[in-house]
Amino acid sequence: MGAPLLSCKDVVVEYKTRRGALRAVDTVSLDIREGETVALVGESGSGKSTLGKAIVGLEPIRSGSIKLNGTELGGLSRRAMRPYRQALQMVFQDPFGSLNPRLSIGRIIEEPMLVHRIGTAEERRRRVAELLERVGLSAEMMTRYPHEFSGGQRQRIVIARALTLNPKLIICDEPVSALDVSVQAQVLNLLADLQRDLGLSYLFVSHDLSVVRHIAHRVVVMYLGKFVSTGERANFWDSPIHPYTRRLLESTPSVDAVGAPLVIGAGDNDEIPSAMNPPSGCRFRTRCDFAADICAQSEPALRPVGAYGMSACHRVETLASGAVRYGADENENIVPIRTVA
């Protein structure tokens, strides 16, 4: 594979608040190659959506660089950014909130061409018809309005709009989390078909690891603005190399585990801390079942671990050796048993 399509280096996104700066994305680097799906996973508040928005230019970056095919996008003005915007598109979670209820479907899909002054009215109409067929709807639907469509159909319309300008990379921000499983499968299959036929790349932002497992070539796990773990499809899932990845995987219920209790964190009320005031050292240590003294003292760097990918954890070697055990607590919840440092 050649040079990456998108290359992010040391990207920082900050929000100004009354209590000071909130670093939503803290010095992360990410490459996405042509035709590749990279999944960005983490809980609410991990900064995954913010990074997606920063890549398409919806959030300004504080420092770092974002390059598309070698061109720096970070410092560009709105006008200079325009031609690159065509290559970067976004699909949001809520197909009800992303479509203007007062515009017809045809007009909604045509809009990007109007903004970029592309084609004659007839050419645009033909393109809209083609796009509707492409996403599994029919060209006659272009005169209808969003309220006439189901959630799954609306998400197809949103995808058609994102395809209008022949993008290279689509940021999909939780594109199927609002949909039923049956419809979710339809939309995921559509995304896979489009990738195969058009050579698209996806940055797939999601909190659902079973969906990610199915569609991603590469996985990046984010926690409180940092990447904590990355890996390739082939070896990411069997050996979760970061305690946080492990927690996410174990918390995900499965239809194959009939009657099996869910694994929960050992602490009561195990929630993500505020990004205003992240813990010292490793940010996950306050919730980690395996934290030792060193985890509070120094911040672990993202480093390669065997053939498994990258992990930012001081204790990953101990964990990779399989020294994790589980047992029931007094309420018969299955919890990890803390290993002694």
Added chain:
Amino acid sequence: MSILKVDSLVTELRIADRHFPVVNDVSFTLEKGETLAIVGESGCGKSMLAMSLLRILPEPLARIGSGRILFDDRDLAEAGVDEMRTIRGKRMSIIFQDPMASLNPVETIGNQIAEMICEHEDISRRDARKKAIELLRMVRLPDAEKRVDEYPHRLSGGMCQRVMIAMALACRPEILIADEPTTALDVTIQAQILALLSNLQSETGAAVILITHNLAIVAQIADRLLVMYAGEIVESGTVASVFGNPRHPYTRQLIDAIPKGTGPIEGEIGRLAEIRGSVPALDQRERGCNFSQRCDCAVARCRTDKPVLKQSSGDHSVACFVAQSEAA
């Protein structure tokens, strides 16, 4: 021992002066202390069924058309407004999907819980507040003494759902209906809330009706399940028997459509099994089996006759001509 018996319940929705059944001839029993899951896609009537049981339907837009809801030998379908008020919250309560929207934003959580207790018990405000703190401790809200005076916007989604559970369990109800209780939460928080619910359930002995579209949750925490499609129960049975041997084509396809969390990863990006089409709209439901339009196994009879739910083995029942003839 069954605590609730629903018999041929029909709930109707009025659209342009016509009444359409959104819950169509549904019968089931709820056993004491069990977790009964009701699953199906959006538009299958799961939530309308829950609202019917508690009689919180948006009347006159929706109403119970016929059937009985037997709770303690009383028929809730016929119960008056005052009688329902003594039951709702005290003997039967509900938690909804969106905890932020279910709490009053301009009242502290402590006052909201206390209000609930005062409605049903002869208790002073002071004692009600003490009880509210106790309940918040029970649902493991950290710093319960301090948080009791917080407003909902100061709490995370997971904490708000804990408050909702505290409120729902305040009067130790015999039945708790949980309508998509964790759909809005992260997986880690979801696991904690579900573990909390099942612990409290075994402490209080309440029966739980869990309404969800997430079959994986059902597999791990429910005892029995009802699969609903277009307002009707198409399959019911124990979790082990339905997941082990799904009989209805709809149930099979629902299970197949879920991306698997375990098993080998193939080299290629895999395709998921999808269910083509969508749930038919209320005015497009036909005489025969509602699923026949989307079903790969449908035979001629499926389009003209409606299959009824028949016991196939033990506690496992299915409403499908094809599955029933296979069994015979």
